[in-house]
Amino acid sequence: AQTVTQSQPEMSVQEAETVTLSCTYDTSENNYYLFWYKQPPSRQMILVIRQEAYKQQNATENRFSVNFQKAAKSFSLKISDSQLGDTAMYFCAFMMGQAGTALIFGKGTTLSVSS
Amino acid sequence: KAGVTQTPRYLIKTRGQQVTLSCSPISGHRSVSWYQQTPGQGLQFLFEYFSETQRNKGNFPGRFSGRQFSNSRSEMNVSTLELGDSALYLCASSLGWTSYNEQFFGPGTRLTVL
Numbered sequence: 001a002q003t004v005t006q007s008q009p010e011m012s013v014q015e016a017e018t019v020t021l022s023c024t025y026d027t028s029e030n031n032y033y034l035f036w037y038k039q040p041p042s043r044q045m046i047l048v049i050r051q052e053a054y055k056q057q058n059a060t061e062n063r064f065s066v067n068f069q070k071a072a073k074s075f076s077l078k079i080s081d082s083q084l085g086d087t088a089m090y091f092c093a094f095m096m097g098q099a100g101t102a103l104i105f106g107k108g109t110t111l112s113v114s115s
Numbered sequence: 116k117a118g119v120t121q122t123p124r125y126l127i128k129t130r131g132q133q134v135t136l137s138c139s140p141i142s143g144h145r146s147v148s149w150y151q152q153t154p155g156q157g158l159q160f161l162f163e164y165f166s167e168t169q170r171n172k173g174n175f176p177g178r179f180s181g182r183q184f185s186n187s188r189s190e191m192n193v194s195t196l197e198l199g200d201s202a203l204y205l206c207a208s209s210l211g212w213t214s215y216n217e218q219f220f221g222p223g224t225r226l227t228v229l
Contacts, residue, residue, distance in 0.1 A: 033214050038139065045205065047218035052215065095214045100146065100170035102160035103207075103218065 002027045004094050008107035013082045013113055020067075021077045021109045023092030031097030032076045034068065039108075040088040048090070051075065053097075082113045117141065119208050119221035127227045133194040135223045138206035140187050146170075146211025147189035148218065149181060152203040161204075164189055166210045193226075201228045 003026045004041045013019040025034070036048040051068050058066050063083075066077045079086055092106040120139045128134050139179040140147050149161040164183035181191040187208070193200055203225050207218040 023157070037220075040221075043203065044222050045207075047217055047219075050217070079203070097214055099211060099213050099216075100163050100165055101214060102163065103150070103158075103169060104160070104172060105158040107157045 002029070002032075002094050002096070002104050004092055004106040006035045006102050006109050008109045009107070010110045011112070013079075013111070013115050015082055015084060015113060016079060016082045017082050018065055018080055019111065021074045021079075021090050021092075021111065023077070023106055025073050025075060025092070025094050027073070027094065027096075028092075029071065032044075033095045033097065034066075035093040035095065035103070036064070036066070036075075036077045037093060037105075038083075038088045039091065076089050079111075084115060087111060089111045102106050119206060119219050121204075121206055121221040121224050123224060124222065125225045125227075128196050129229050130194045132196050133192065134172060134226060135190055135192045136195060136204055136206075136226070137209070138191075138221060140189070140206075140208030141219055144210055144219075145187055146209045146216070147183055147187065148207045148209075149189070150175040150192050150205045150207065151175075152205055152223070153201075158205070161191065169203055176223065196228045198228050200226065202226060 005041045034051045039045045063080045093103045146165045148163040163171040183189045203223045205223045207220045209218045210216040
């Protein structure tokens with residue numbers, strides 16, 4: 001069975017700083033996807049960034065980038081130039097390559113950005 | 116484009132009752148997935164429907180069931196409610212053709228069982 005572990009329950013950062021959220025996963029599959037989702041206090045979950053396991057190049061989306069280490073089964077999220085609006089719970093998630101499979105989420109990291 | 120909508124947003128029920136939650140996906144999306152979110156267990160997958168067929172199911176008791184209609188709207192039903200069913204129930208819609216299709220989440224239904 002696949003598992004996702006986020007070892008940092010809470011993190012805090014000042015505006016404009018850079019922060020990295022950690023995520024490790026366990027799987028014996030070779031075809032899968034990895035995601036970071038953000039759930040702000042309003043509760044609507046939104047996709048931040050996604051990575052295909054077969055791609056060696058790390059995904060980037062504006063201020064958000066990942067460090068994907070397939071052999072180490074590590075998938076960290078880096079947020080550059082942190083903004084107050086980045087305050088949220090961040091979930092790392094795994095999904096197998098077959099359509100219709102479940103997103104398997106980590107327990108989440110609560111990120112607080114202060115001015 | 117309208118987002119994923121869930122009704123009702125809040126619900127209070129008592130033990131033993133049953134409840135039906137509704138999810139309307141983004142237009143054109145054929146897949147709807149349901150997740151239960153609790154502080155203790157986190158986010159757990161309930162089931163996924165694609166074109167009116169249940170394609171995948173999580174590890175929940177048979178009291179949890181769902182269905183999908185021809186317009187892709189989905190409902191989930193929980194019978195014989197237990198206190199432990201109190202949770203935020205999220206649905207997510209996607210095109211459903213590949214796992215890479217982005218899943219868009221609704222705001223959730225907060226269910227409280229007394």
